[in-house]
Amino acid sequence: MADDIVKIIKYDHHGTDVYVREDLKGTHADMCLCYLCEDFKPGDDDNCMVANEVYKNCVEFGLVTPVYECPVFKLSKALEDRFEVVE
Ligand code: SF4
Numbered sequence: 001m002a003d004d005i006v007k008i009i010k011y012d013h014h015g016t017d018v019y020v021r022e023d024l025k026g027t028h029a030d031m032c033l034c035y036l037c038e039d040f041k042p043g044d045d046d047n048c049m050v051a052n053e054v055y056k057n058c059v060e061f062g063l064v065t066p067v068y069e070c071p072v073f074k075l076s077k078a079l080e081d082r083f084e085v086v087e
Pocket of ligand 1: 049
């Protein structure tokens with residue numbers, strides 16, 4: 001097998017066997033815009049409604065869905081020293 005072939009592995013994610021690119025497994029939080037967003041408060045009553053809907057869809061279908069683009073993103077004030085929004 002060629003060295004540059006990317007493996008797609010299967011593992012148990014919260015009780016469901018799922019497939020994932022091995023090189024991307026565990027990178028969701030690094031890629032998802034929500035983790036940089038002022039409105040992302042997972043588990044809180046005032047968590048972003050869109051993020052809640054994305055999460056519900058993930059639970060229903062056993063998916064991991066990073067948000068790459070969002071029209072209502074607001075940079076977290078706590079991260080303003082590391083990121084800049086360019087309009
Ligand atoms: S506003 Fe967009 S980026 Fe922010 S938490 Fe909601 S879905 Fe994620």
